[in-house]
Amino acid sequence: MKFGLEVSTTGVYADARVLAALALEAEVAGWDGFFVGDVLLDEEAVIDPWIALTALALSTSSLKLGVLALPLARHHPWLTALRLANLDQLSAGRVICIAGLGYAERDFAAFGQASAKELRAKQLDEGLQILAGLWTQDPFSFAGDYYTVDQVTFLTKPVQSPRIPLWVAAGWPHHAPFRRAARWDGVCVKAIHHQTYEWMTVDAFREAFSYVQARCAPGKPFEVIMSGQTPRDQQEAGEKVRPFEQAGATWWVEVGYGLTFEEFRERIRRGPPRLL
Numbered sequence: 001m002k003f004g005l006e007v008s009t010t011g012v013y014a015d016a017r018v019l020a021a022l023a024l025e026a027e028v029a030g031w032d033g034f035f036v037g038d039v040l041l042d043e044e045a046v047i048d049p050w051i052a053l054t055a056l057a058l059s060t061s062s063l064k065l066g067v068l069a070l071p072l073a074r075h076h077p078w079l080t081a082l083r084l085a086n087l088d089q090l091s092a093g094r095v096i097c098i099a100g101l102g103y104a105e106r107d108f109a110a111f112g113q114a115s116a117k118e119l120r121a122k123q124l125d126e127g128l129q130i131l132a133g134l135w136t137q138d139p140f141s142f143a144g145d146y147y148t149v150d151q152v153t154f155l156t157k158p159v160q161s162p163r164i165p166l167w168v169a170a171g172w173p174h175h176a177p178f179r180r181a182a183r184w185d186g187v188c189v190k191a192i193h194h195q196t197y198e199w200m201t202v203d204a205f206r207e208a209f210s211y212v213q214a215r216c217a218p219g220k221p222f223e224v225i226m227s228g229q230t231p232r233d234q235q236e237a238g239e240k241v242r243p244f245e246q247a248g249a250t251w252w253v254e255v256g257y258g259l260t261f262e263e264f265r266e267r268i269r270r271g272p273p274r275l276l
Contacts, residue, residue, distance in 0.1 A: 001245045003272030004033025004253040006068050006227060009052055011044040012261045016055035019047070022265060023056045027063050029271040034060070035068035035098065035253065040107040050083055057091035064094050068253070069169035069188065071102025073123035074113065077130040077147060085135065085158045093159035097131065098188055099124060100169030100177070121176065122146065128166055128184065135163035167223060172200065172208040182215035186223030191255055199228055202243045209248040227253035230273045237273030 005026055013019060023034045034056060038049045049067045056065050065087070072080065080097075088095040101120045102108065108115035126144040133140040134154045142149040158164045167186035170177030171194035181187035189208055193200050200208075205226055216222050226249040230237035241252050252273065256264035 001241070001249065001274075002032040002064075002251045003030075003274070004035055004064065004225075004251055005031055005268060006253050006255045007034060007036050007264075008256070009037045009047045009049060010039055010042045014045040014047040016047060016051055019052050020055040020059035022268065023060050023063060025265070026268050027060045029269055031063065031268070031272050033064035033066070033096070033251070033253070035066050035096075038067045038070055038074075038102075039104065040074070041104065041110060050087075053087050053095075054090065057087055057094070060091075060094075062094070064096050065091055066096040066098050069098045069100035069102075071107070071120070072099045072127040073120040074102055074108060075127075077127035078134060078149065078152070080127070081131050081134040081154065082156055084131070084164055085154070085156045088158035088160060088164055089156075095158070095160070096165050096167060098167040098169060099128060100188075121180075125180065128168075128180075132163055132166065165223070167225065170208075170212075172204055175211065178208060178212040179215055182212050182222075185221070186225060186250075187212050188225040188227070188253070189249075191227040191229075191257075200226070202247055205244055205249070206247045213248070223250045224248050225251040225253055227255050229255055229257065232267075232270075234270060234273065235275070238275035241273045242275055 026034055036049050036052050039046050053065055084095055084097055101117055105115040123146050126147050130142055130149055133142060135158055138153045139151040140149060141151050166184040167188050168177060168181035168184055169188045170181055171190040173195055193204055209224060226244045230240050
């Protein structure tokens with residue numbers, strides 16, 4: 001199992017230098033991934049995730065990097081393909097694209113973008129196809145309901161071959177995001193159950209894992225990412241994570257919900273919740 005962090009981009013975190021210093025501490029402490037949010041409107045200051053990721057790529061050497069999760073319908077997919085390819089080059093092949101619908105409808109509606117989830121889902125599906133196509137096909141064309149690409153050759157390619165991994169954020173028990181994820185390289189299971197609004201249990205995770213596994217191509221490499229919060233004691237933290245690993249999770253992403261900056265920084269410094 002690999003271990004990552006989901007880090008805010010608002011408030012005290014809305015500073016590329018702060019995030020870069022935190023990422024370096026995470027790398028030294030043994031974490032495998034550092035994933036930042038993508039928020040446009042908030043009650044506090046916000047940093048653009050592309051600026052943040054650039055600083056992270058320059059300040060670290062081994063951490064996997066990405067946005068958790070990228071609301072692809074809010075971004076032009078071709079510009080996203082270029083930015084991610086540039087970041088992959090800058091980081092020597094450490095970028096992961098984690099895409100989702102976006103949780104804040106006002107980030108769309110306030111600027112005249114369609115905010116209906118059904119529409120965003122269709123744009124997400126088309127956007128993922130465009131990302132993969134621009135990275136792997138020359139020339140690439142696409143004709144969808146929302147996007148068109150006409151005989152484009154992207155000379156800016158990712159370092160990773162054949163392309164940057166594409167993971168999809170999904171909240172259980174909604175089935176559609178898990179079906180979408182099964183078509184790509186991984187699924188990020190959200191920490192909160194979308195029906196009970198409580199932390200995902202191991203039993204609920206098993207249901208989600210079974211559902212997506214049954215829809216993946218046989219033998220296809222596929223990452224399953226679970227997230228949550230672990231106790232302060234490292235042994236207890238490892239014991240909390242282990243059942244998810246045994247149930248099929250390949251990554252654990254630690255979240256800092258409700259923690260102050262210093263509390264989350266201390267959690268990062270203690271290192272990932274591996275069993276001692």
